[in-house]
Amino acid sequence: MENTDYWKANLRLMFILLCIWFLVSFGFGILLVDWLNQFQFFGFKLGFWWAQQGSIYVFVVLIFVYARLMKKIDRQHGVSDEDDI
Amino acid sequence: MDAQTLTYIFVFLSFALYIGIAIWSRAGSTEEFYVAGGGVHPIANGMATAADWMSAASFISMAGIIAFMGYDGTVYLMGWTGGYVILALLLAPYLRKFGEFTVPDFIGTRYYSSGARIVAVASLIVISFTYIAGQMRGVGIVFSQFLDIPIFWGVIVGMAIVFMYAVLGGMKGITYTQVAQYCVLIFAYLVPAIFISMLMTGVPIPQLGLGAEVIDGSGLSVLAKLDATLVDLGFTPYTDGSKSTIDVFAITMALMIGTAGLPHVIVRFFTVPKVSDARMSAGYALLFIAILYTTAPAVGAFARLNFVETVHDTSYTEVADWFKSWEDIGLIGWQDKNGDGKIQYHPGAPFEGKPTFRGRASDGSRQVTNASTDSDNEVYVDRDIMVLANPEIAALPAWVIALVAAGGLAAALSTAAGLLLVISASVSHDLFKKTFARGLSDKQELRLARISAAVAVVIAGYYGIYPFGFVAQVVAFAFGLAAASLFPAILLGIFDKRMNKEGAIAGMVVGLSFTATYIYFFKLGSPELNTPDNWLFGISPEGIGMIGAIVNFTVALIVSRLTADVPDSVRALVNDIRIPKGVERPHTH
Numbered sequence: 250m251e252n253t254d255y256w257k258a259n260l261r262l263m264f265i266l267l268c269i270w271f272l273v274s275f276g277f278g279i280l281l282v283d284w285l286n287q288f289q290f291f292g293f294k295l296g297f298w299w300a301q302q303g304s305i306y307v308f309v310v311l312i313f314v315y316a317r318l319m320k321k322i323d324r325q326h327g328v329s330d331e332d333d334i
Numbered sequence: 335m336d337a338q339t340l341t342y343i344f345v346f347l348s349f350a351l352y353i354g355i356a357i358w359s360r361a362g363s364t365e366e367f368y369v370a371g372g373g374v375h376p377i378a379n380g381m382a383t384a385a386d387w388m389s390a391a392s393f394i395s396m397a398g399i400i401a402f403m404g405y406d407g408t409v410y411l412m413g414w415t416g417g418y419v420i421l422a423l424l425l426a427p428y429l430r431k432f433g434e435f436t437v438p439d440f441i442g443t444r445y446y447s448s449g450a451r452i453v454a455v456a457s458l459i460v461i462s463f464t465y466i467a468g469q470m471r472g473v474g475i476v477f478s479q480f481l482d483i484p485i486f487w488g489v490i491v492g493m494a495i496v497f498m499y500a501v502l503g504g505m506k507g508i509t510y511t512q513v514a515q516y517c518v519l520i521f522a523y524l525v526p527a528i529f530i531s532m533l534m535t536g537v538p539i540p541q542l543g544l545g546a547e548v549i550d551g552s553g554l555s556v557l558a559k560l561d562a563t564l565v566d567l568g569f570t571p572y573t574d575g576s577k578s579t580i581d582v583f584a585i586t587m588a589l590m591i592g593t594a595g596l597p598h599v600i601v602r603f604f605t606v607p608k609v610s611d612a613r614m615s616a617g618y619a620l621l622f623i624a625i626l627y628t629t630a631p632a633v634g635a636f637a638r639l640n641f642v643e644t645v646h647d648t649s650y651t652e653v654a655d656w657f658k659s660w661e662d663i664g665l666i667g668w669q670d671k672n673g674d675g676k677i678q679y680h681p682g683a684p685f686e687g688k689p690t691f692r693g694r695a696s697d698g699s700r701q702v703t704n705a706s707t708d709s710d711n712e713v714y715v716d717r718d719i720m721v722l723a724n725p726e727i728a729a730l731p732a733w734v735i736a737l738v739a740a741g742g743l744a745a746a747l748s749t750a751a752g753l754l755l756v757i758s759a760s761v762s763h764d765l766f767k768k769t770f771a772r773g774l775s776d777k778q779e780l781r782l783a784r785i786s787a788a789v790a791v792v793i794a795g796y797y798g799i800y801p802f803g804f805v806a807q808v809v810a811f812a813f814g815l816a817a818a819s820l821f822p823a824i825l826l827g828i829f830d831k832r833m834n835k836e837g838a839i840a841g842m843v844v845g846l847s848f849t850a851t852y853i854y855f856f857k858l859g860s861p862e863l864n865t866p867d868n869w870l871f872g873i874s875p876e877g878i879g880m881i882g883a884i885v886n887f888t889v890a891l892i893v894s895r896l897t898a899d900v901p902d903s904v905r906a907l908v909n910d911i912r913i914p915k916g917v918e919r920p921h922t923h
Contacts, residue, residue: 256912263423270419274412279583282405286573292545292555297573300408301400301631302541305415305624312422312620316613319427323610323914330608330914 255326262318266311274304340736341480348518348740349495352747355514356499356507364780367504368435368759374509374605380618382512383602385519385744386752387414387593387619388626389465390472393519393745398720400634401641404564404572407634409582409876413589413813415620415627420594422616426603428828430612431911433918435604436756437597437820438764444827445835446904448769453842455760457819458597463794464812465598466753470798472746479663479722480739486799492747493795500751500758501787508751509605515744520625522741526725526734527629530636533728540632548639560639567646568710569681572635577874578866584877592813592879595821598752601759609914637720640727645713646679650699653677656726660719661700664689667714669702682709689714750794758787811853811875818845818882826890831908837894845886852878 278300285296323329400407442451470489477488499507531543548559561571603612660666667689685704692703725735762783767774819842826833853875856864
């Protein structure tokens with residue numbers, strides 16, 4: 250397949266971003282919440298902040314980062330949809 | 335003007351706006367009816383997705399649930415937002431490239447099988463109907479609460495409105511109406527939140543107000559004060575949970591992958607022009623959703639603190655009017671167990687079940703006839719009232735209360751319309767056009783889609799007026815079912831070229847049956863056994879969708895490796911959806 254490199258680059262980016270996704274939500278917000286709660290952050294316990302605020306902000310950023318970087322990867326591998334329609 | 339007149343005006347104006355948009359954007363072809371012609375701008379689609387997604391449950395119930403659950407409410411906050419990351423990275427771009435009309439379309443084509451298509455349609459209909467009944471109920475509650483119209487007529491009005499723009503406008507009408515509805519609902523959510531944040535902390539941004547100091551000279555932050563107040567009354571601290579870590583983990587995961595597997599959400603990404611637009615659009619959708627979802631925990635915490643301070647140890651004759659007006663419709667109940675004439679608020683249920691009333695005591699309070707419990711708590715409060723009552727609790731101006739009513743209606747109607755559309759599309763397109771009546775012309779199919787949308791409106795309305803007792807609970811389970819059935823089939827269809835129809839069907843059937851049985855057993859079959867000791871791995875029925883999905887993946891992978899390879903045409907299809915180039919407008923193949 251001529252697009253193997255493209256697919257690998259896509260999977261690599263996806264894997265990195267999903268690791269961050271898991272870390273901030275299931276990691277900071279759930280598994281490590283009690284340990285993080287010993288720290289204060291703008292009036293919040295840190296673990297609680299990650300669970301009810303921080304993780305959601307990171308989710309939004311992750312999607313925009315993915316959309317932007319994928320556009321670049323699309324272009325590098327000549328599979329961009331820029332000229333379609 | 336009083337709150338009621340203002341509410342009439344706000345609701346009437348917003349309805350006129352929705353109907354105007356519906357007439358302006360009437361659908362003329364199946365392409366426009368199913369996917370709005372595939373030409374919606376990513377930002378508009380993001381707003382429409384956000385309105386589609388945020389239902390009566392998000393708008394009305396969520397902050398109330400968080401108010402009473404504290405940290406445990408996290409499962410909804412992360413669960414209902416984190417799913418968009420999965421959707422954007424793993425599903426939406428590929429499904430857009432695939433370029434069909436519905437989710438069963440993808441499953442039926444990718445797994446070259448009418449059987450797979452029908453299993454997908456069945457899952458979709460079960461998921462969407464459980465969800466939609468709750469929306470019509472939400473419409474009914476808002477009408478009866480704010481406009482003094484009986485729930486029956488409230489639902490009829492709601493049905494008529496949805497009928498207008500879903501049946502006439504199709505996806506095109508719905509999309510542009512949802513953009514307007516998003517603006518109404520987010521404005522209606524933020525205004526009272528900002529007011530209350532200002533009143534309590536002096537900080538106008540609720541997300542920051544939640545961590546700021548309360549203006550009462552105590553020097554404590556909102557959360558610290560809430561923790562201290564609740565501990566005094568015998569509750570666990572607000573910022574600590576009472577669910578086990580594994581259960582919080584499982585529920586969050588089930589809600590996330592359930593979100594990514596919900597057909598009415600996925601289908602929104604079929605409406606943008608290109609693959610890159612689908613990725614961006616998911617980002618905008620989550621951004622617009624996050625505005626409400628990061629405000630909700632602040633609203634919840636403020637509401638809880640306000641509630642405790644106004645109610646606890648206050649004598650009934652002096653308690654605020656809102657307490658009495660919600661008592662009048664049975665969503666608050668007070669049983670003066672120690673006979674001191676004051677309201678005491680503590681952990682635990684005050685009495686068995688929901689309150690039933692008989693007459694009034696000398697102080698004017700309604701007499702609750704339920705058997706008391708051992709708890710010191712004297713107050714029953716329905717969680718759903720927190721957002722609706724919040725402006726009254728904080729004594730905000732009448733127009734804010736009116737605005738909240740219009741916002742609640744926008745949230746319920748937009749979600750109901752989106753769900754109706756996926757139901758009608760899978761009936762007319764997947765069941766008739768693609769399975770039982772292949773010779774349908776475009777025009778006949780369009781008429782059939784309108785008829786099935788109309789039938790679905792009537793059925794949904796019926797369940798709004800005569801709800802099953804368990805509808806509210808079942809809505810949350812729609813996610814578990816989506817997680818255990820559709821999500822794995824779609825994901826494997828994109829990422830595993832070797833996945834064949836045998837594997838996918840076996841996975842969906844086993845995953846769905848396992849999850850449905852577990853939920854049925856604990857929620858309806860033997861509710862008395864529904865305790866952590868009896869749960870599988872300590873996972874509650876709300877979180878079992880995670881295990882259901884793992885079961886689905888495992889069964890699908892094993893069965894596919896033991897049965898025939900996929901046809902070459904399907905391999906070519908998978909290769910094609912993996913690259914963005916060459917995207918076409920949606921069409922019937």
